Amino acid sequence: MSTENSADKYDLVRKDIIKVFPEEEYDDGSFAPVVLRLAWHASGTYDHKHKDGGSDGATMRHNTEASDPANAGLDVARNVLEPIKQKHPWISYADLWTLGGCVAIEHMGGPHIEWTGGRRDKHSDADCPPVGRLPDAALGKDHVLAVFVNRMGFTVQETVALIGAHTVGRCHRDRSGFDGPWTVTPTRFSNQFFKQLLAQTWVERKWDGPRQFEDVETQELMMLPTDIALLDEPFRKYVDIYAQDKQKFFDDFSSAFLKLIELGVAKRGKL
Ligand code: HEM
Incomplete structure (x- = not known):
């Protein structure tokens, strides 16, 4: 397969991914945030x-990883x-999910x-990484x-840039237990x-759910304990930079996200 044809093939997949995002009845009208979270x-x-885990393998198809509460x-x-996998069976789930995340970011106006x-996909439950590796939003800086x-x-700067993805999407009570969006x-x-x-004053929300923060002004926005942790060093200096400079955030996010979806992926020639 020539380089050009491969690029064309992926282009068709990109177009089909974009088509499935809009859905008036779902959340804020788009599946793009949850597809980004899947990636x-x-x-x-x-x-x-340990050199294990990562996007290669698409092991979340298997029960051990799919039933990790963090993946609810x-x-x-x-x-x-x-349906996109069914239409383009040649693409691996691992490629489809990571490409989905990238297309979601760009579709929402990101870099x-x-x-x-x-x-390549791995086909057994035994290939799943240990459960419990994904971050716990109830915890803090350490x-x-x-x-x-x-x-x-990752570096500290890459860490802050990546968590900036919370600019999109929302928390769901029936998934993580947390509730609400980070932005309007x-x-x-962005x-x-x-x-x-x-900009906002964040206070602990008084409710029957897990500890989270709400903005005093409207009480409609939320922050997780791990988001609030970014207000302190060593993270804070990058929060200040990214709040002021959207382009710098986009540049840093784009390279950190690429690094994230490449972690543990076997080296191969550029397609
Ligand atoms: C300390 C690190 C992180 C923690 C503790 C964390 C935790 C969470 C939690 C609890 C939710 C709500 C899930 C739900 O109820 O549906 C969420 C949503 C989300 N997270 Fe994170 N996250 C972290 C980092 C990241 C990173 C690095 C990205 C992407 C680069 C990301 C992207 C998202 C997106 C897009 C959503 C919204 C999903 C939706 O709308 O369905 N998060 N995160």
Whole structure:
């Protein structure tokens, strides 16, 4: 297959992915945020010391990983992408899910990610990485550093940039237990998350759910404990930069996200 034809093939998949995003009845009218979260959770299991986990394999198809409570609700994203897999059976799930995340980001107005294909699916439940690697939103700074810097091998700057993806989407009571969106534009990828984090006064929400924060002014926006942790060093300086400079956020997010979806992916020629 020539390079040109491969690119064309992926282009057809990109177009079909975009077509499944709009859905008036769902959340804020788009499946793009949950598809982005699927790409992140498929990749975010990588352990750079053990050299296992990561997007290669699409192991979330199997029960052990699919039933990890951290992945609750991601069946929505997997199901939305399934007809595209049926239409283009040559693409691996691992490529489809990561490409889906990239297309979602760009579709919502975010940066282009230099995605390349070549991931292969693994076919047994025994291939799943250990459950419990994904971050716990109820925890704080040390946990965020342990997961992103120590386990996955990101810098602090990349960590902050990646969590800026919370500019889109929302939390669901019946999935994570948390509730609400981070911004008033949950289907628009921008640096609003950082702007709101700094601009609003955040107080603990008084409710019967897990500890989360709400903005004093409207009480309609939310932050997770791990998001609030970004207000302190070593994260804070990057929050300040990204709140002021959307282009810098886009540039840094785009390279950090590419690194995320490539973690543990076997080296292959550029397609
Ligand atoms: C400390 C790190 C992180 C924690 C603790 C965390 C936690 C969460 C939680 C609890 C939710 C709500 C899930 C639900 O109820 O549906 C969520 C949603 C989301 N997260 Fe994160 N997350 C983290 C990092 C990231 C990263 C690195 C990305 C992508 C690069 C990301 C992208 C998203 C998106 C797009 C949603 C919205 C999904 C939707 O609307 O259905 N998150 N996250």
